[in-house]
Amino acid sequence: MLLTYTRSKHACAADLPDGNLAVKAAVEETFFAAKVEMKVKIPDLEIGSVEGVIERCFSAECTKTTPRLQQAVGLRIGPGIIKLVNNLVGGSHGCPRLADLVLECCEQVILRYTVDPLGEILSKEGQELIEAHKKFLRQNPRLINSCIAFAEGSPLREGVELDL
C-alpha cells in the first residue's frame, strides 16, 4: 500500500565557538516544507536571532507569516515559552507550523544540556544507576511527576520528596 501522506522533521543543536548554540529545525511533508534557524545565547538561554523560510505550502498566503518569527527574538527558553511562541508566532495571525519549528529548536536546546548528565547516569548499573537518577531528580525537581519514571511509586522517586 502506498503512503497517502509523509512527514519528516529534523532538528539539531550545534555548539558555536563563542559558547552559544546554533539550532535548526526543518519539516518536509506532503503539503508543506519549512525551516527555522536560531542562535541561542548561553548561559541565559535567550533566543538571540531567528531566521526562517516556508519553502513549499498549499497557499501563497502562508508565506506572509514568516516576519512573525522575529517576535521570538529575546524570549528566554524556560517555563512559559510554549504559550508565548504559540501566541506570537502561531495563532490566527501567524503560522502554527513555524511556531512548532521554533519550539522544536527550544526542545533541542534543553535536550542538548540533558544528554551529558544522562550519559553519566547511564554508565552506571543496578542500585548505583537508581541512586544516580535520584540525584538527577533532586537537581531537577521540575521533573517530579513529569512521567511514569518520576511519578509516585517509582523506585527512582523513592525518598526524593524528603530531600526537597
Place this chain on the structure above:
Amino acid sequence: MLGFSRTKWVGVERPDRETFFAHGVLEDNIYGMELDVWVKAPEFVITGIEGKMRRVTTPVCEQAIPVLKNALGLAITAPDLISAVNRKVGREGCRHFANLLLECCDAVLRCAFFEGWSERKRKGAAINPDTYLQEQIKNFPDLKNSCYTLSNAGEQSERSQSKKNDH
C-alpha cells in the same frame, strides 16, 4: 560540534475509507521509539495504539507502553487534544511517546484535510486553493482560526467577486 540531533518521521496509510493508520518514529541521541496509531473517520477518534521503545533512559520507562491505551477514544480534532495527550500519555506515561503521538495525530489531520486536494489534482481537476480551504473548513470547523491562511480563507474569493461586481 553537533550537540544533539532528533528526527521524527510519520507516514499515513489509508487501509479503507474510514481508517487512517499512522506509523511514527522518533530517534534522537537519547531516545528511540515507535508508534502505530489507528484513527477512525469521520469522528477522527483514536481507535487503536501500539508502541515500542527502542532506547530509553530508566528501567521504569517501559511501564509507559500500556499507558498508551489512555489515548483510546480521544478525538484528534478536539481543541484540548495537546493538553489531554500530554497529561494522559505524557505525565502518566512517557513525554516522548506523547510528543510522537501528537505528531501522528497532526499528520492524520493534515492528511485528512488535504487528501481531497491531492485526489482532484490527480484527476486533473482545476480548483482554486482558497475555494478548497473554504470547503474543508466546513468539514473541520475547529481549524477555522487555527492560522493566518485559514482565518482569511474566503476573503480572497470575496475580494475578487466584489471586484467583478464593481466592474
